[in-house]
Amino acid sequence: MNKIEQILSNFIGKKILVIGDLMLDKYVEGEVSRVSPEAPVPVVKVEREFFELGGAGNVASNVASLGGKAILFSFAGKDDGINVVKNLLREKGIEFFIDENYATLQKTRIIGRGQQIVRVDREKICEKIFNEETKKLLLEKARECDIIIISDYAKGSITKDLIEFLSVYKSKMIVDPKPSNQHLYKKVYLITPNEKESLEMSGFSEVNKAGEMLKMELNSHILITKGRDGMTLFSDSRMEIPTYAQEVFDVSGAGDTVIATLALAIAAGSSLEEASIIANHAAGIAVGKKGTYSVKHKELVDKIFSGEKKVVSLQELKEIVVENRRKGKRIVWTNGCFDILHAGHIKYLKKAKEFGDILIVGLNSDDSIRKLKGPTRPVQLEAERAEILSSMEFVDYVYIFSELNTEKYLIELQPDVYVKGGNYNIDTINQIERKIVEGYDGKIALVSFIEGRSTTHIIEKIKGN
Numbered sequence: 001m002n003k004i005e006q007i008l009s010n011f012i013g014k015k016i017l018v019i020g021d022l023m024l025d026k027y028v029e030g031e032v033s034r035v036s037p038e039a040p041v042p043v044v045k046v047e048r049e050f051f052e053l054g055g056a057g058n059v060a061s062n063v064a065s066l067g068g069k070a071i072l073f074s075f076a077g078k079d080d081g082i083n084v085v086k087n088l089l090r091e092k093g094i095e096f097f098i099d100e101n102y103a104t105l106q107k108t109r110i111i112g113r114g115q116q117i118v119r120v121d122r123e124k125i126c127e128k129i130f131n132e133e134t135k136k137l138l139l140e141k142a143r144e145c146d147i148i149i150i151s152d153y154a155k156g157s158i159t160k161d162l163i164e165f166l167s168v169y170k171s172k173m174i175v176d177p178k179p180s181n182q183h184l185y186k187k188v189y190l191i192t193p194n195e196k197e198s199l200e201m202s203g204f205s206e207v208n209k210a211g212e213m214l215k216m217e218l219n220s221h222i223l224i225t226k227g228r229d230g231m232t233l234f235s236d237s238r239m240e241i242p243t244y245a246q247e248v249f250d251v252s253g254a255g256d257t258v259i260a261t262l263a264l265a266i267a268a269g270s271s272l273e274e275a276s277i278i279a280n281h282a283a284g285i286a287v288g289k290k291g292t293y294s295v296k297h298k299e300l301v302d303k304i305f306s307g308e309k310k311v312v313s314l315q316e317l318k319e320i321v322v323e324n325r326r327k328g329k330r331i332v333w334t335n336g337c338f339d340i341l342h343a344g345h346i347k348y349l350k351k352a353k354e355f356g357d358i359l360i361v362g363l364n365s366d367d368s369i370r371k372l373k374g375p376t377r378p379v380q381l382e383a384e385r386a387e388i389l390s391s392m393e394f395v396d397y398v399y400i401f402s403e404l405n406t407e408k409y410l411i412e413l414q415p416d417v418y419v420k421g422g423n424y425n426i427d428t429i430n431q432i433e434r435k436i437v438e439g440y441d442g443k444i445a446l447v448s449f450i451e452g453r454s455t456t457h458i459i460e461k462i463k464g465n
Contacts (some may be wrong), residue, residue: 004387007278008301010268011067016260017141018063019166020151020158020176022074022098023054023105024081025292032112044112051084052292053092054107056151058253059176062260063149064092065294066282068267071141072096075128075157077103092294097137102128105155114290128156135165142169146267149259150188154178174266176259177201182218190221190272192259198224207232223276225258225283233276237379240342241280242392257286257295273380277388278304310390311398314412317360320397321413324358333415335362335406337369338385339378346392351447352419353394361395362409365402372404410436419445 030044053061056074063070072094076082081104089096108120130138142148148169152158163184166173173188179200185191191214195207202210202217207224211234215222222234230243261282265275281304282295312320321331334352338345338361353359363386369378378385382400389398401409410418410433418437420429424446437444 002383004274004278004304007265007268007270007274008297008304011264011297014068014147014264014267015071015145016060016063016068016263016267017071017073017145017148018056018060018151019073019138019148019162020056020059021105021153021155022057022072022076022085022157023107023153023155024057024085025052025054026050026106026108027052027111027291028108029111032117042112042117044110044117051088053085053088054253054292055105055153055155055256056149056157057085057089058256058292058294059149059151059260060089060094060096061092061294062257062282063264064094065296066261066264066300067297068260068264070094071145072098073130073134073138073141075099075102076105077101079104081106097134097141099128099130099134102126102156109291123155125154126156127159129159129161138166142166146172147263148173149263150175150177150185151256151259152176152178152181154180158184160184174259174263176255185218185220187219190223190262190266191218192223192225192255192262194255195224195226195229198222208238211238221272223258223262223279225255231258231276231280233273235272237340238342239273239276239340240346241276241388242346243280243284253292254283254286257293258283261295261300273384277384277391281391310396311386311400314399314409317397317399318412320358321360321415329358330356330417331413331415332356332359332417332419333362333406333409333413334359334419334421335364335401335409336421337364337373337378338389339369339373339380341385341388348421348447349389349392350394352445355417355419355443355445358396359394360397360399360413360415361389362406363389363398363400365400368402368404405430405433407432407436410442414440415442417443417445419447421447423448 027050028046029048030046032042032044034043036043060070060072076085076098078100103124106122110117158181170188174190175185175188177191177193179197182201198210202213204210211222211224215234224232228243231241233239258279261279262275265278282300285295285299286293332352332355366378366382386398389395
């Protein structure tokens with residue numbers, strides 16, 4: 001069992017405390033065939049109505065469906081919604097403590113022909129404070145749990161009183177933030193704003209500057225979610241994680257899925273980098289579903305390890321090349337260390353894929369990188385680097401090689417296009433490689449790196465050099 005398998009296996013039974021704004025999501029779906037005579041709006045003939053947990057409830061639901069033990073503390077009201085909420089929580093096996101002295105937050109989505117037409121919100125925003133008895137229970141559960149999730153939707157549940165009460169547990173707190181409360185989050189373990197929130201919280205107009213500033217000012221790790229553009233982690237170094245979603249149907253609740261998965265992965269013994277990769281896989285599943293969705297443990301395992309099929313042996317690679325060439329596919333090869341993945345790498349690989357149909361990435365092994373770069377490299381081990389690369393939709397196969405050059409693989413595989421990065425021209429590249437490729441009538445394509453974007457540059461910046 002490899003490390004990622006072990007982490008996913010360890011999800012089962014981990015205790016995650018979820019505190020925040022609980023919502024009840026109502027969906028009204030139907031057919032649209034005409035416009036109302038009363039106003040220029042579509043008429044929805046209702047075919048189906050159903051409820052889902054939203055907000056902190058959806059976070060807890062994702063924790064439970066991923067195999068964890070979710071414990072929810074939140075607020076609702078003695079109204080029609082509370083019984084629906086409680087039934088949903090019981091169905092999902094979530095332990096809950098709900099103060100019912102406040103109105104239940106409800107969102108109703110009207111959907112016609114699969115498209116959301118309007119959303120109706122029922123909410124009364126006010127500062128909510130747990131009573132002393134509930135606080136005693138909260139402190140008890142905080143001690144028991146592996147990770148605490150703060151699910152802040154700016155509806156009043158997350159207060160200065162609450163965070164100060166739990167301040168001793170900040171080191172195991174993960175926060176899904178709202179900018180209005182950012183002053184409360186200093187020194188928590190991890191904060192997960194989306195792109196818009198990060199810009200608002202920092203005052204910057206560029207994500208990387210925003211992330212670096214928030215990391216320093218709040219003294220926390222920062223993971224910025226960027227929708228179709230993936231995520232960026234600001235920790236000991238900056239790490240770009242491309243999106244793993246094949247199709248995006250609905251981003252509702254994707255942030256809830258991310259924070260639930262992060263919590264379980266960290267509780268299960270992963271590094272922050274590994275947890276972010278796993279969470280991004282889960283988000284890729286969630287956005288491919290319609291409506292609020294709780295990702296299941298088996299779904300996540302299947303999605304992650306479908307990517308393992310991309311990491312292949314040389315014999316498998318030879319067979320893949322022969323089969324795809326028989327089908328008339330154009331084979332592209334490129335190679336490199338790809339240590340601390342950054343935006344330059346992603347743009348380079350996307351460009352490489354444009355030269356053909358099948359992109360094979362030769363990945364330097366850990367030993368070969370040490371010989372090339374010195375004893376302090378790589379920063380990320382080959383298994384982690386291969387996992388990230390294989391998760392990219394534009395990368396078809398990854399092969400880990402131990403040699404210091406790729407002459408052997410150019411001879412054996414004879415790719416139609418050999419893509420080289422850097423500030424080379426045809427006369428300054430490795431002339432042995434050039435002779436091999438031109439010898440079988442292959443093409444060499446040169447793609448310039450983005451200026452200032454390199455792993456070495458990032459490492460030097462971290463060191464302050």
